[in-house]
Amino acid sequence: MQNGLLLTGWIAIAMLSSACAPNRAPQTPGAGPGGQAARHSVIPLPAAIDISTGQSFAITPATLIVYEASDDPRVGITAAQLARLLASALPSPPPVRPASGAPPAGSILLSAGVANANLGEEGYELTITADGVRIAASTAAGLFYGVQTFRQLLPWSIEYQAARPHPIAVPLGKIQDRPRFVWRGAMLDVARHFFGVEDVKRYIDLIALYKINRLHLHLSDDQGWRIEIKSWPNLTAHGGQTEVGGGTGGFYTQAQYVDLVKYANDRFITIVPEIDMPSHTNAALASYPELNCNGEAPPLYTGIDVGFSTLCVDKDVTYTFISDVVREIAALTPGPYFHMGGDENKKLTPPQFRAFIERVQPIVQKHGKDAIGWDDIAPATLLPTTVVQHWRPEASHVAAAKSNKLIVSPASKSYLDMKYDKTTVLGLNWAGEIEVRTAYDWDPVNSVPSPQAGNIVGIEAPLWTETVATTGDLDFLAFPRLAALAEIAWSSPQAKNWDNFSVRVALHGPRWSALGVNFYRSPQIAWPDMR
Numbered sequence: 001m002q003n004g005l006l007l008t009g010w011i012a013i014a015m016l017s018s019a020c021a022p023n024r025a026p027q028t029p030g031a032g033p034g035g036q037a038a039r040h041s042v043i044p045l046p047a048a049i050d051i052s053t054g055q056s057f058a059i060t061p062a063t064l065i066v067y068e069a070s071d072d073p074r075v076g077i078t079a080a081q082l083a084r085l086l087a088s089a090l091p092s093p094p095p096v097r098p099a100s101g102a103p104p105a106g107s108i109l110l111s112a113g114v115a116n117a118n119l120g121e122e123g124y125e126l127t128i129t130a131d132g133v134r135i136a137a138s139t140a141a142g143l144f145y146g147v148q149t150f151r152q153l154l155p156w157s158i159e160y161q162a163a164r165p166h167p168i169a170v171p172l173g174k175i176q177d178r179p180r181f182v183w184r185g186a187m188l189d190v191a192r193h194f195f196g197v198e199d200v201k202r203y204i205d206l207i208a209l210y211k212i213n214r215l216h217l218h219l220s221d222d223q224g225w226r227i228e229i230k231s232w233p234n235l236t237a238h239g240g241q242t243e244v245g246g247g248t249g250g251f252y253t254q255a256q257y258v259d260l261v262k263y264a265n266d267r268f269i270t271i272v273p274e275i276d277m278p279s280h281t282n283a284a285l286a287s288y289p290e291l292n293c294n295g296e297a298p299p300l301y302t303g304i305d306v307g308f309s310t311l312c313v314d315k316d317v318t319y320t321f322i323s324d325v326v327r328e329i330a331a332l333t334p335g336p337y338f339h340m341g342g343d344e345n346k347k348l349t350p351p352q353f354r355a356f357i358e359r360v361q362p363i364v365q366k367h368g369k370d371a372i373g374w375d376d377i378a379p380a381t382l383l384p385t386t387v388v389q390h391w392r393p394e395a396s397h398v399a400a401a402k403s404n405k406l407i408v409s410p411a412s413k414s415y416l417d418m419k420y421d422k423t424t425v426l427g428l429n430w431a432g433e434i435e436v437r438t439a440y441d442w443d444p445v446n447s448v449p450s451p452q453a454g455n456i457v458g459i460e461a462p463l464w465t466e467t468v469a470t471t472g473d474l475d476f477l478a479f480p481r482l483a484a485l486a487e488i489a490w491s492s493p494q495a496k497n498w499d500n501f502s503v504r505v506a507l508h509g510p511r512w513s514a515l516g517v518n519f520y521r522s523p524q525i526a527w528p529d530m531r
């Protein structure tokens, strides 16, 4: 009861601090709509946050990180991650210890076993007093999210990698927080341009800071097959050797994929593997002639057209192939999902396409996963467990999937590969231009037919890579928009406010600079002087 009352009070504070203001960019860098300095720059905005002005807790070489034992090994991993972060500003990394008795004054205490129904599966409570810091949650995931919030309350200079001792002060305050949606997704297309393990880990690090908890990897397309399949080795030996523009492509060995899955899991991110089918399959068709209806392998493809390829849906070998691929990938993937694509088939008749989707879903199920498909699959008869990913901006495309769960990723709002404006060199514009404010000012509930709003599990921010060849390109299209989308996924829609967000996101500019992120300096945001 007491918790409930307090929470209501804090929500009021969070909402007051984001009360509606005229729609204009703030005048002073780092200043709020009322001209006052931002008290904090936490993104996504917590459910309830009360941050003091003036008083702070100092992290010193004597600060300890203490964690309470848990069955989940990620509690200790999270503590070690926090120590690594703080190490960049201290003469030596802070000691990390399992708790025994009450922690010494001045410690940072991480506790993942608290019984507080208000926190749910992913919520946390963060308390910073003059005597120490306490991050408490019911689960290791909640603890991790509390640490991400704490990280954003630290000065941005903490993000510089070089060890350079300097004072670290965190404002005193209290936060109680939990997410709106369980599905807070990002998608990376590693097929059009290949991104190696280190690049994907870097992206995982960046999205984890914003409490994203799903990374959907688009592992195959016309231009490349990116994951080793031991029973069909030519998929990567041949089909993995190029990419858009004719580069040398690449692929993940199964061991590398397992390493990525673990790296993501240590940051509470579930990998969602996608093998796109029946279209977007030229790389597979080029690798195995028997998958083509005419038995002839087409050449590898390095352009950016879509919809021209298709598996031969009338041959049994096609389903043997699919079953082998799903089986091998499912065995390496602890997460419960397998994304079967299903988008943009321009070759099959609607009945052929529907029959294909109806035949593949049970294959996915047989290998222990729930199928996900792009909204093109909605007209087929779907299993109750199949999840539909809304992408074509018209809500009507998901109407047929009446009771299936929905991931909302409208191309006109959440596609990170759309240009920001007419002057943006990178990116595409078939779904429009998406400035930061456009990426922020929408709500998933309005993207689907209203009777289906209750089926929404969350949102996703896809980054297609036809025009994205380097991590610098990737950064430029993802940031700041990823931060805007993360707030839609996590924060309450009532507390959402562009003026307030634009002030907070401005303060992520120096943080991104310190992290080496090549973010887009949107003219809609009053960035602080970063010279």
Ligand code: TNX
Pocket: 306, 343, 344, 374, 391, 415, 417, 428, 464, 465, 466
């Ligand atoms: C549409 S979104 C596609 C992709 C392209 C993307 C480019 C979807 C399911 N299909 O094949 O890469 O547009 O924005």
